[in-house]
Amino acid sequence: MENNRPSNKSLWMAIGSVLILVVAALTLLTVGSHDASSSTSGTTGAASAGAIQYTLTPLRVARGPEGQITVEAEVVRQGSWNWRKVSVESLSVTGQPDAIATLISELPTDPIPERFGATFLCEMLDGNQKGSHLTFSLKVNAAKHFGLSNAGGQRTHTIALVATEATEGLEPLMDTDKH
Numbered sequence: 001m002e003n004n005r006p007s008n009k010s011l012w013m014a015i016g017s018v019l020i021l022v023v024a025a026l027t028l029l030t031v032g033s034h035d036a037s038s039s040t041s042g043t044t045g046a047a048s049a050g051a052i053q054y055t056l057t058p059l060r061v062a063r064g065p066e067g068q069i070t071v072e073a074e075v076v077r078q079g080s081w082n083w084r085k086v087s088v089e090s091l092s093v094t095g096q097p098d099a100i101a102t103l104i105s106e107l108p109t110d111p112i113p114e115r116f117g118a119t120f121l122c123e124m125l126d127g128n129q130k131g132s133h134l135t136f137s138l139k140v141n142a143a144k145h146f147g148l149s150n151a152g153g154q155r156t157h158t159i160a161l162v163a164t165e166a167t168e169g170l171e172p173l174m175d176t177d178k179h
Helices: 007-031
Strands: 045-049 050-065 069-080 081-096 100-103 117-122 133-144 149-160
Touching: 050 081, 050 133, 050 149, 069 149, 081 100, 081 117, 100 133, 117 133
Parallel strands: none
Antiparallel strands: 045 050, 050 069, 069 117, 081 133, 100 117, 133 149
């Protein structure tokens, strides 16, 4: 009579294969599920940590009536992650204790496009704007692998409040294209 029982060798091979599949599945589920927080400062630059890769470039800083300054910036997403949510947090004007900074444009919602803009308004600035900066954090949540892998990150950006374009007859103070 033949013995239909599996040998010890084939049993251990089956157990090893199952363990490898479990480890691979757990790795796939946890890749990118960390908080990729870091910060970058400057008027132009790339920010990346893990899944959250993008560049943020100020396009225009314009002085308006009554000392208001409008800042337009462009965000360009990079990498293969799909951004699910983007928000602006910790919005302030450094060097201006009474200034108020607000996001006046709507940020996109899911699905987030590869390229989008953000417009900020800085009000109640005093006459001495030298050294003043718009500071904010861009917070991003992203997903990959049909939502099985998730990542989040928040980076701080600083944009100098030196007008590159004037409105209402004022002269521009600086051209960002030369930087």
